[in-house]
Amino acid sequence: MLDRFNKVISYGIVVIAYIKLIKMKNSIGQRNIIQNYAVDTSFYRVKQNQSILTCRHSKLPSFNNPIPISTPTSPKEQPKMWKTNLCFQLDGSFSQTRKRPDEFSSNKKSASPQLRQLPRKSFQLQLDQQPKLFQAPKSQEKRSFRNSIYSRPNSRLIEDQYSLRLPTTDAEIGRSNFKFHYVLGKGGFGKVWRVEMIKSQKLFAMKEMSKAKVLAKNSANSVMNERNLLSQLKHPFIANIHYAFQDRENLYLVMDLLTGGDLRFHIGKMRRFSEQHTKFLIASMLLALEYLHRNGIIHRDIKPENIVLDKKGYPRLTDFGIARIVKPENSQETSGTPGYMAPEVMFRQNHSFGVDHFALGVMAYEFMMGKRPYLGKSRRDIRDAIIAKQVSLKKQDVPPNWSWEAADFINQLLQRKPQARLGYSGIEEIQTHPWFSGFPWKGLHEKQLPSPFKLMKQSDEDFIREISSDHDSQDELIKEKSLLLRQEITQNQFQNYTYFKEQQVTIKRF
Structure with a gap:
């Protein structure tokens, strides 16, 4: 009797489990x-x-x-x-x-x-x-x-659809993908090469930067910052990035090939620029700065060495190593070149886009007068010169074949107080100054306005000398940093340096 009862209970449990499974399936x-x-x-x-x-x-x-x-x-x-x-x-x-x-x-x-x-x-x-x-x-x-x-x-x-960007990996591109022609110039971290991509036969400029030199100058954040910013930017008056990759010893940045030489080279040959040349250069840089400032970026190192002409004579802004996203508190960020540095940066105050406008005024003054407005052998000398007096061009100082509007434009850009400086209310305030009255901004942006710089085709040997050189002598420290490159913790400072044309995928959520 007990066995029969147990069997009934067992069959009942099986039936209940079977019904649950059917419901679960449905x-x-x-x-x-x-x-x-x-x-x-x-x-x-x-x-x-x-x-x-x-x-x-x-x-x-x-x-x-x-x-x-x-x-x-x-x-x-x-x-x-x-x-x-x-x-x-x-x-x-x-x-x-x-x-x-x-x-x-x-x-x-x-x-x-x-x-x-x-x-x-x-x-x-x-x-x-x-x-x-x-x-x-x-x-x-x-x-x-x-x-x-x-x-x-x-x-x-x-359904909810959005996009996700996937950068490529180190394995996708490297030094072997390029044919190296010759050295264009030398900088603080290494060399600039003229290279040809083997597959597409396109020409580029490649910055080869020694990791040991970068570490010796405590500039790892600077080179990573440049790569990160350039990967987000693209403009006809900026030296745009195409690829970035690395190996154990070096960093490589592949950019637009600019064969016209930097402005330091040209001003060294011409001593001064004409008003036409100056207006063309300043207007081109204003278009580049308008793009940067609209994206919340301060360049902070505007100077002739960082402006290079392309083969058609149009200037490009380069070197974004110390460029930063603007923020309310940045008084401790005082990097830059002293001769072109705005007073608020020099005196460790909070600063904004006006520092680029001031540097533009210094360049315009140098193009007109053949020298910078504030001179000195050291940063302290230049700071003392800024404290001493406000530089201002007078009518008798204006060179022949230059207009007073150009001098007034420069004077307003060189104001020591940011609130009094031209462009404080926006870069449109600079573009609407009387000096630019009737200027074809659209034609310049589309590069339909001819450049006044007529570049002669030269041999490779002549061109190599058109890039300003910068040498260092920290051999012992560089050797020490080279040994540290064997450590993974040192290489991690350059993590995610690789950049390729980003591809977009779509993820759908239902």
Whole structure:
């Protein structure tokens, strides 16, 4: 009698479990389908047109031939057995992670705080048919772009589309992709090469910077800052970046090839510029600064050495090493070239876009007079000269063939107080000065206005001398830093230096 009672109870339990499985199949069988992807045997396998059911390693049993299967016995056990955690990896695969993060392991109410904030809607990750963008090299650490969330049954689909930018990796481009022609010039960190990309046969200028020299001058932040800013900028009057990469010894920055020489070279040959040349140069730099300032960037090192002419005679602004995003408190950032440095930077005060306007006035003064307004052998001498008096051009100081409007323009840019300086209300205030009355700004921006600089075609040897040189003599310190490059912690200072044309993928949320 007791055995018969036990059999009845057992059959009843089996029937109840079978009914629960049927209900479970109907409720979770409508979940979103992720096509054409699979996770191998150690994880949950997803095949084409197969619904995501559980994160258990076993498949659902056949209902024609049922086998025992464990089901959640309490709400606390349900997330452990039915929660599906998928990660979208760079190599295009999905992986299931059963282990929850440590920071949430003590939370008994939910598997993740993010889950409590999300609506009861299904999520799906899809690509714009660009799976190659996610094929990262094996050596690169995999990173999750988005964790798909615990999918719940009987939800309606809501689409939300946005973009994600993926920079390329070090393996995609390197020194071997270029043919090196000759050295264009030398700088504080290394050489500037004229190079040709082997595949496209396009010509570029490549800055080869020694990591040891960069570290010896404590300039790692400067070179990283330049790469980060240039990767976000593109303008016809800026030396634009195309690629950036590195090896153990050097950093490489591939930029527009500018074959006209810097303004320091040209002013050294001509001593002074004409008013026509000066107006053309200042107007071109105003267009570049208008673009930078509109994007919240202060260049902070405007000077003739950092302005280079292209082959058609149009100037380009270069060297963004000490450029910064403008912020309210920056009194401690006093980098720059003393002869072109605004008083507020020199005296460690908070500063803004006006420092670039002041440097533009110093250049215009130098183009007109053949010398800078404030002279000195050291930073202290120049600071004392600024304190001593406010430089102001008078009518008798204006050279022949120059207008008084040009002198007035320079005087207003050289005001020591930022509030009194031309451009304090915006760069449009500079562009509407009487000196630029009737100036064809649109034609200049589109480079339809001919350049007054007529560059003669010269031999390679002559061109090499057109780039200003800068040498250093810190040999012992450089050797010391070279040894440190063997350490991973030193190389980490240049992490993420690589840059390539960024590609865009789309992630859809349903």
